[in-house]
Amino acid sequence: MQDREISTILSVRNLNVRFGRSSIPAVSEVSFDLGRERLGIVGESGSGKSTTGRAIMRLLSPSAEISAERFDLAGNPLLEKTERQMGALRGKEMALIMQDPRYSLNPVLTIGRQVAEAARLHLGLGRAQAMESARSMLQRVRISDADRVMALYPHQISGGMGQRVMIAMMLLAKPKLVIADEPTSALDVSVRKDVLVLLDELVRENDSGLILISHDIRMVAAFCERILVMYAGRVVETLTSLDDARHPYTRGLIAALPDPRHPVRRLKVLDRKALEAEAAQ
Numbered sequence: 001m002q003d004r005e006i007s008t009i010l011s012v013r014n015l016n017v018r019f020g021r022s023s024i025p026a027v028s029e030v031s032f033d034l035g036r037e038r039l040g041i042v043g044e045s046g047s048g049k050s051t052t053g054r055a056i057m058r059l060l061s062p063s064a065e066i067s068a069e070r071f072d073l074a075g076n077p078l079l080e081k082t083e084r085q086m087g088a089l090r091g092k093e094m095a096l097i098m099q100d101p102r103y104s105l106n107p108v109l110t111i112g113r114q115v116a117e118a119a120r121l122h123l124g125l126g127r128a129q130a131m132e133s134a135r136s137m138l139q140r141v142r143i144s145d146a147d148r149v150m151a152l153y154p155h156q157i158s159g160g161m162g163q164r165v166m167i168a169m170m171l172l173a174k175p176k177l178v179i180a181d182e183p184t185s186a187l188d189v190s191v192r193k194d195v196l197v198l199l200d201e202l203v204r205e206n207d208s209g210l211i212l213i214s215h216d217i218r219m220v221a222a223f224c225e226r227i228l229v230m231y232a233g234r235v236v237e238t239l240t241s242l243d244d245a246r247h248p249y250t251r252g253l254i255a256a257l258p259d260p261r262h263p264v265r266r267l268k269v270l271d272r273k274a275l276e277a278e279a280a281q
């Protein structure tokens with residue numbers, strides 16, 4: 001029991017998130033534990049995946065009301081932290097990688113400068129050491145000409161290279177928890193797999209926990225040991241394999257994706273009414 005407590009990075013019990021006066025909660029009664037493992041959160045647009053990830057980072061708009069019976073990062077109750085304390089945890093203990101690196105990187109700072117700033121802030125390094133750390137972290141994310149890339153501005157690099165830079169910056173301090181929210185959906189199809197393989201490799205090397213958020217259940221199944229399926233703010237099913245999917249919504253999500261083994265001319269469309277009727281039976 002004690003070992004389990006120690007190995008649990010994140011513990012969430014009955015998380016609820018409501019925006020402003022909306023009567024419908026964006027997230028309802030969501031519970032899960034995360035160890036040093038990869039957990040996927042899947043669901044269609046609006047199902048509450050990103051809100052769950054952002055609630056953990058406490059990066060929701062001020063109108064959001066968050067409540068939970070338990071919401072602990074390595075034993076630290078996140079809802080009791082001040083904004084300043086959360087600021088100290090972000091980047092160092094927990095990191096968020098978002099969809100489009102173009103909006104996450106600062107457009108007026110060179111790549112080298114911003115990765116080095118992260119090293120100064122989270123590792124407490126001096127200027128020269130921070131530059132050295134930035135260079136080696138960029139090499140670690142397989143940017144071979146790191147010196148050239150460090151002198152460039154974000155608009156001068158490709159989306160795939162930008163996401164490698166984000167991964168370097170976010171994983172530099174070896175955070176216990178990494179949340180990746182659709183980390184490859186803004187990227188060219190040809191580089192998506194490489195970026196995910198790299199992220200997976202670094203998360204394993206650092207012994208961190210990963211939450212991978214995506215609408216693509218097959219992609220998540222390829223990288224994660226467990227998958228939470230969200231629908232209308234709730235977890236409707238937890239899977240360790242797609243073959244175990246029982247909930248009609250999950251089966252609908254699987255059927256809605258193209259299967260490269262069985263190409264079809266037309267993709268199936270989710271029939272929400274039929275799914276809800278089947279789920280209610």
Ligand SMILES: Nc1ncnc2c1ncn2[C@@H]1O[C@H](COP(=O)(O)OP(=O)(O)OP(=O)(O)O)[C@@H](O)[C@H]1O
Pocket residue numbers: 019026043044045046047048049050051052061063215
């Ligand atoms: N700042 C906000 N103010 C009001 N409502 C919000 C806000 N952010 C999210 N919501 C609502 O919360 C619900 C869940 O949205 P969320 O973005 O978490 O879904 P998602 O599954 O991540 O979808 P997507 O894949 O499109 O990002 C939606 O109904 C959305 O409209």
